[in-house]
Structures are given as structure tokens and as C-alpha cells.
Amino acid sequence: MIRRLILLAAGALLLAACGSTKTVTVTVGTQQGPTTKVSALVAEGAHDFNQFACAQCHGPNGGGGISSGVPALKIVGKAFTAAQLRTIIDHGLGESANPTAPYMPVWGLIISARQVSALVAYVHAGLPAVAGAVPPPVQTDQGPVVEGAQLYVRYGCINCHGPNGLGGVPNPQSADKSIPPLSGADFFNQFNTDQKIIDVIRSGSVIGKAPIVSMPHWGGILSTSQLNALVAYIKTLQTS
Numbered sequence: 001m002i003r004r005l006i007l008l009a010a011g012a013l014l015l016a017a018c019g020s021t022k023t024v025t026v027t028v029g030t031q032q033g034p035t036t037k038v039s040a041l042v043a044e045g046a047h048d049f050n051q052f053a054c055a056q057c058h059g060p061n062g063g064g065g066i067s068s069g070v071p072a073l074k075i076v077g078k079a080f081t082a083a084q085l086r087t088i089i090d091h092g093l094g095e096s097a098n099p100t101a102p103y104m105p106v107w108g109l110i111i112s113a114r115q116v117s118a119l120v121a122y123v124h125a126g127l128p129a130v131a132g133a134v135p136p137p138v139q140t141d142q143g144p145v146v147e148g149a150q151l152y153v154r155y156g157c158i159n160c161h162g163p164n165g166l167g168g169v170p171n172p173q174s175a176d177k178s179i180p181p182l183s184g185a186d187f188f189n190q191f192n193t194d195q196k197i198i199d200v201i202r203s204g205s206v207i208g209k210a211p212i213v214s215m216p217h218w219g220g221i222l223s224t225s226q227l228n229a230l231v232a233y234i235k236t237l238q239t240s
């Protein structure tokens with residue numbers, strides 16, 4: 001609350017300084033309330049929970065409230081054994097056949113064994129708020145390309161499709177042996193309309209049965225304007 005007041009004050013000063021009537025500070029998701037001091041492993045898990053976008057579907061600190069199709073983890077999380085949690089993270093969960101519902105990604109080899117252990121420790125610790133473990137911010141007042149670039153990180157796309165959509169992340173059991181890039185000529189020949197790109201982001205791809213890494217369903221998670229922002233960003237990545 002204090003931080004918010006300071007922000008407002010800073011915004012007012014800025015407005016006064018440049019005589020502008022534009023709104024200031026449109027970053028989403030950087031605020032953090034009280035935090036808990038935890039072990040190094042639990043802290044790692046808290047950061048992984050944001051890096052791999054668990055928080056974007058299960059809510060901040062696993063508190064839910066994002067989509068009725070995605071359970072909160074605070075209470076149920078502790079009931080799962082480490083082995084059960086490992087299987088869920090490696091193999092995904094949900095209705096893979098329903099393209100309008102969110103589907104938990106099949107992470108397979110993308111998240112290392114050590115990182116899965118950290119996530120398990122974090123879930124078993126009850127998903128406390130840990131200082132600095134917040135989702136990457138998204139600026140929504142600088143046009144769709146900036147917003148899309150930041151959504152690409154916040155929603156964890158970058159873990160699978162690589163920085164700048166360059167691809168190269170291994171997916172050994174799939175036909176291509178790697179997760180497709182979102183930047184080369186092949187991609188833009190196949191995905192030659194905005195709608196085709198939006199459809200695959202929203203509805204995922206059902207080739208995903210572990211150990212094949214699958215494209216998650218983001219239906220019900222990403223809004224139409226966020227999908228449009230991602231498309232605007234992806235279209236700036238064309239390399240040929």
C-alpha cells in the first residue's frame with residue numbers, strides 16, 4: 001500500500017513535470033505483499049514457479065482464481081507425494097481433447113530434475129510468497145509488440161521456443177526432434193494469418209503425450225487482447 005502511494009506520488013510529479021495528461025505506470029504483476037523467509041531450495045522453487053509460468057495458470061503462489069479449469073495448489077499441493085508431483089509436472093494434466101480449456105503443459109525434459117525437486121519442495125512448503133519471486137512485469141501502454149514480447153517471457157513461451165522464437169530446444173521423441181522455432185520461413189509459410197497463430201496458442205497441440213513436450217492450451221488463460229499482442233510480437237521475429 002505504501003509502495004502504491006509512492007508510485008502514485010511519483011506519477012503525479014512526472015505529470016506535473018512534463019505537463020502531460022497521459023496515464024503513467026501500467027506495469028502488471030510486480031506488486032508483492034509480505035514475504036516469508038524460506039530455505040534455499042524452497043526459494044529456488046518459488047522462482048521456478050514464476051519462470052515456468054505455473055503462477056500464470058494456478059495463480060500467484062498457487063492461490064488459484066485465474067480459471068475454473070485450473071485448481072489452486074495451496075491446500076491440495078501438500079497432499080501429493082513428491083513422485084506424484086513429478087509425474088504431473090513431466091506429463092501434464094487436464095483435458096487434452098478440449099481445445100477451449102486450459103491444459104497443463106507436458107514439460108518433459110524442459111524442466112530439469114533439480115528444478116522439479118525445487119518445485120516439489122515449494123509446493124510442499126505451502127507455496128509461500130518469497131521475496132523477489134514474482135512474474136516478469138508486462139507494460140501495456142507501449143503498444144502490442146512490447147506487451148507481446150513481455151507476455152512471451154511472463155507466460156513461459158521462451159522456455160520452449162527459445163529467446164526471440166529462435167527454437168532449438170530439444171524434444172527428442174517428436175518427429176522434428178526439437179520444439180519448433182517461431183521465426184523462420186517455415187513457420188511464417190505455415191502460419192500465414194493472425195488467426196492461425198491465435199488458434200494454436202489458444203488450443204495447443206494434441207501431439208503431446210510425455211515424453212513428447214506438448215504445446216499447452218492457453219484457452220481461458222490469455223485474453224483476446226493478450227493473444228493479439230503475442231501475434232504482433234511474433235510477427236516481428238521473421239528472420240527470412
Ligand code: HEC
Pocket residue numbers: 049052053054055056057058069070071073076077080085088089093094095102103104105119216217218221
Ligand atoms: C497452461 C496452464 C497451466 C500451467 C502453465 C501449469 N498448470 Fe498445473 N494444471 C493445469 C491444469 C488445467 C490442471 C488440472 C486440471 C484437471 O485436473 O483437470 C493442472 C494441475 C496441476 C496439479 C494437480 C492439482 C490437482 O488438484 O489435481 C499440480 C500439482 C500442478 N498442476 C502443478 C503445476 C506446476 C508446478 C506448474 C509449473 C511447472 C504448472 N502446474 C503449470 C494448468 C496449468
Ligand code: HEC
Pocket residue numbers: 105106107110152155156157158159160161171179180181182187191197200201205206207213214215216218230
Ligand atoms: C512446454 C513447452 C511449450 C510452451 C511453454 C509453449 N509452447 Fe508453443 N509449442 C510447443 C510445441 C512442442 C509445439 C509444436 C506442436 C506440434 O508440432 O504439434 C508448439 C507450437 C507452437 C506454435 C505453432 C508453431 C508450429 O510450427 O507448430 C506457436 C505459434 C506457439 N507454439 C506459440 C507459443 C506461445 C505464444 C507460447 C506462450 C504463450 C507457447 N507457444 C508456449 C511447446 C511449447
